[in-house]
Amino acid sequence: MAAMGHEDDDVDHYEVLCLPSGEEGAALTVEQIEKAYRTQSRLRHPDKRPDDPNATADFQLLSSSYKLLRDESLRRQFDARLRGRREAAARAAAAGVKRRKAVSDLEERERAAASGQPACPEELAKREMKQKAADIERELNEFHTAKQAAASGATPTSAYGDKKGGASQDGVKTDKGKILKVSWDGSADSYTAAKLEELFQKFGKVEDIVIKTRKSRSKGSAIVVMGTKEAAVLAIQNHFSLYPLNVAPVQESGGLPARSTQTNESRTSNIDGTGFSDLEASVFRKLQEAQKRKQRG
Numbered sequence: 001m002a003a004m005g006h007e008d009d010d011v012d013h014y015e016v017l018c019l020p021s022g023e024e025g026a027a028l029t030v031e032q033i034e035k036a037y038r039t040q041s042r043l044r045h046p047d048k049r050p051d052d053p054n055a056t057a058d059f060q061l062l063s064s065s066y067k068l069l070r071d072e073s074l075r076r077q078f079d080a081r082l083r084g085r086r087e088a089a090a091r092a093a094a095a096g097v098k099r100r101k102a103v104s105d106l107e108e109r110e111r112a113a114a115s116g117q118p119a120c121p122e123e124l125a126k127r128e129m130k131q132k133a134a135d136i137e138r139e140l141n142e143f144h145t146a147k148q149a150a151a152s153g154a155t156p157t158s159a160y161g162d163k164k165g166g167a168s169q170d171g172v173k174t175d176k177g178k179i180l181k182v183s184w185d186g187s188a189d190s191y192t193a194a195k196l197e198e199l200f201q202k203f204g205k206v207e208d209i210v211i212k213t214r215k216s217r218s219k220g221s222a223i224v225v226m227g228t229k230e231a232a233v234l235a236i237q238n239h240f241s242l243y244p245l246n247v248a249p250v251q252e253s254g255g256l257p258a259r260s261t262q263t264n265e266s267r268t269s270n271i272d273g274t275g276f277s278d279l280e281a282s283v284f285r286k287l288q289e290a291q292k293r294k295q296r297g
Contacts, residue, residue: 013065013078022086026079030070037066129293136286177229178207179250180236183221190220191245199242200224204231223250 014025017036040062042048049055068074108120180200184190193209200206205227212221226232232249239247 011061011065012082013068016061016065017069021082025082033066033069037062129290132286132290136290139286175229176250178226178232180224180226180232181221181248181250182224183219183246184244185219187218187220191222193222196222196224199245200226200235203235203238204228 012021014021014028017033017040019025019028019033019036041059044055044059044062046052046055046059052058068078182196191211193211196209196211197206203226206224207227208223208225210223212223224235226235235242236247236249239245
């Protein structure tokens with residue numbers, strides 16, 4: 001009956017006899033259990049510990065654990081109970097890990113949302129790819145809009161950004177001696193047509209300004225048409241006063257041709273020496289690069 005008293009408690013009877021528990025304990029033979037009991041009974045007998053008030057209770061527990069493990073049926077039930085405890089502990093540990101990870105992920109997402117940053121590198125990569133795709137689609141739409149506008153004879157302002165006036169829209173070929181090419185470090189947004197007009201007016205009348213669409217984030221450029229050749233020459237001679245702008249005369253390929261002397265197709269490839277073919281190649285190259293990155297991901 002003493003052995004039965006421990007069936008429903010949390011005592012590990014293998015550990016009471018200083019034996020290994022779990023699957024290793026279940027594999028022990030009766031002879032190994034008896035040997036362990038004899039050894040422990042000699043060491044833990046109350047007569048050997050007269051000053052220990054718990055000696056008697058400890059020895060009684062040792063005896064009852066030994067009797068339970070010697071009984072084949074009771075031992076089999078006890079082994080099953082131990083196995084159930086281990087499995088429950090493993091499930092609890094796994095649930096604890098999942099719960100802690102869920103809490104950690106939630107806190108990380110909340111911090112990311114508060115700072116406006118993606119919660120993980122994967123989300124950052126997805127957001128970057130989405131932004132690049134949007135940029136490519138925008139450039140492609142601008143390209144088609146500008147090409148259609150050029151084909152119909154309209155000024156392609158949506159593709160070529162900021163534009164002041166339309167001095168070359170009267171059908172008369174602009175004198176190349178009055179045309180200046182202006183460039184600067186930085187994006188196209190660094191200077192507006194109004195700002196450039198203000199800077200160049202000190203050299204004479206400004207007839208027209210066309211700011212080229214941003215092709216590079218590190219450099220911007222524009223075409224400035226002065227009222228006279230003398231004003232253009234004066235601006236070139238005093239270009240140092242326009243720093244950090246770089247000012248140069250337009251080359252043969254950079255003129256602003258009259259509408260009556262060129263076809264629509266040739267006119268679309270003659271603004272600042274940058275044609276639709278270059279823009280189209282750039283856009284489709286970006287599309288291909290984005291597709292390759294998506295496939296690798």
